[in-house]
Amino acid sequence: MELFGLSLACYLLGALCALVFGGREAANRLAPAAAVAGSLAGLAGVLGAPVSAVSTLSLPWGLPLGAFSLGLDPTTRLFLLPVYILGAAAAVSGSLHLAGHEAAHAGGDRRGPHWFCFNILLFGLSLVMAARDGVLFLIAWEIMSLAPFFLISLHDDEADVREAAWLYLVAAHIGAVCLIAFFTLAMGQAGGSSFEAIAAAASAGRLTAPTLLFLLALVGFAAKVGLIPFHVWLPDVYAAAPSHVTAVMAGGMINVGIYGLWRTLELLGPPALWQGWLLAALGLASALYGILRALAQGNLKRLLAYSSVENMGLVCLGLGLGLIGRASGNDAMAVLGFSGAVFHMLCHAGFKGLLFLCVGEVLAAVGSMRIAHLGGLAKRLPVVGGAFFLAAAGIAGLPPLPGFLGELVLALAILTGVDLPGLLPRVGMAAALTALAAVGGFALAAFAKAGGLAFLGQPRTPAAAKAASPAGPALVPILFLAGCLLLAATLAPGLLGLAGQAALAFPGMDPAPARTALAGACAIARTVSLYSAGIVVLSLVLLWLRRLLIAAHGRRRGPTWGCGYTAGTARVQYGAASFVEPTSQILGQPMGLTRRLDMDPGLFPKRAQLFVTSPDVIRSRFFTPLFEAIARGCDALKVVQHGRVHLYILYVLATVVLLLAWKL
């Protein structure tokens, strides 16, 4: 707890430094340094204590409601882990990217406010996850939700960036409104603002509308996580925000939604079966929708954003499976579902953070994130390319990396659920397993596209051809994250055990069958690790053999995808559109793709162009009309906003009189 407090203090100190040094280079050095120090202190605190340890801290605070009570337990520790690791890596990366060239920005040097908000974001994230009081949670939530708005709008001279920042703000506050409603209702009915009071009221059956509370919390947290249909802010925001900010958002911030959902489920007492099915269905729908849309994207950051929707969907599926297990008394399934969710969350955070840092380097080197402008970068940016492929393989769930294990545990939870009584649950589980497998396949395709088209082949533009590898220090955060991930891959079974600790701490869990199931999963994880190690060794041997053979026979170099043609160009390669064209023939409708082929008629067309665009139908058909209707309604209200001050005061007067006379 001391180290946690120290980390909070470091973040605040960093924010203060950023304010004091405002527009100077010092702000760009000191504030990130404080963020790194805070993250390392927090990391030491998380790793230094046994994960199952529970500690609490209460401090006096001047507000009439709520209390400043913090706590650390397995769930909090595990969810804090990515915040600290990514916070440190992103701070270093951001500091290097913003060094020097920001001063020439049109609106003056923004680095002071930027680093202020960055530190405040990390502070808010840590505080949210440690808060043990409803009021404190809401305040921390608001701090954590507001900071990214300013972080996203670092380059607010671009219209896209401004629009994305507003989109984020709206999405964040739709969620926040639901959460405020949730906590005020729960706290009012419980008669106290502490989590203990709410949980006690729930177990005593004093919460009058548990269904409403559950739905409010679900909407509130789903808006942060980016589950459909609340995912619409993710792609625009990720594409517009600076890469180091996106790394923290994708790896650390959206997990807060899952964390909040988890806490809520703990608070609301024994779950109902339908809640589990709802979460599982929502998760699977998000996963399928997200990955299909990811596959269709031509912009790397948007692709990664939709992939976040997919992965958060899988985490939500895990939560849903856990709830189904709890509600139907199948604690083996519950523990597998919950620990699969936490484990997958950790994997996604690490891999997605690394991917965004890599994309940031690509953006800095080439100046574009559109796949159509990239290509052949692995030769020019070998370290970045290697890290990207590592993370892409991990997030696509390929075996030697822990991403595979996360999905495996989810599949095990589903398989345990096949024992559920009744036909419908079994059909549901079979469908879930199928969908999970499909998601895995599409994820592989999506990341084959992202990695293959951006980093392999021939450069598609002169800018890509001239891309230069970033300087040594810029690679440090990438190598640090990659190292963490390789370490996680080696320690995967142990990490799964830790995730299981959080799952075992879920209230009402019967420890005996849960521990057996967890031990079984860990045993499987060890087997997987063993085989994975075998595969790695085998690959190394084969590489060594290849090297020997090449040394013996010599080799000829030809252009990539030359395929024997003498006059091959970069244009004969697969592009972002042509890569998905075959898939879109089959799945165009559910993927929401529109294909357009411009080709001269005849046997030898001189000109042929394929366009595959993928507008987000949930946004264009649901949210846009909804918000336009709201805007029309608000416009109609402008008759009362006429600019006549004395009439405004008349409104105040009328309100005062009405309030005085009310119910007298």
Next chain:
Amino acid sequence: MDMTQTLMVALVCVNLAYLAVTRLRSLTRITAVQGILLAAAPLAVLGQDPHGHATTLALGVLAIKGIGFPWLLARTLSRLEVNPVVEPYLGFNVSLLAGVAGLLFSLWLETRLPFPPGLFPPLLFPAALTSIFSGLALVVARRKALTQVIGYLAAENGIFLLGVPLSAQGSVWLELSVLLDVFVAVFVMGIALHHINKTFESIDVGRFCSLRD
């Protein structure tokens, strides 16, 4: 009828006078009259005054509300070189009726609100509330920014009057701080008026309409 009630009746009359006068100069004088009556209020309401709190409060009110503000307003008026006639949105008779309606509402409200017995002397609550309503009515029904300042001042005087019985519990410093706030507010409003006059070449707040989006 004891002194407190006489004072309250006088205050109610002053409140109605706010709504009836047609010259800006007269409005500033009424402000002065109200300030002087308010200065008498602590002495009348609080009765015996062993520690001198009420006297201090009365002197402070007399200095600020009875002399300071009216003088500031008169000075602003003479410097602004505006038309000395109060320009109403709502006619003087109708305003007066609205003031009377406010008085009736206040009297009705006094019978309905559950006050601790003995907190307010008779008629103080309606007088205070009428003052608030007349002030706000002045803000709503008059065209010039200067009348609005006077309206706010009248409303704040009403709030102060409500606070007088409470100050028996020793909240003199609180009241003084409120006075200070108002002093600053009037000061700022004076500057704002100056700027409004320069920008719009008038202190007619109706012209703020051009500021709406």
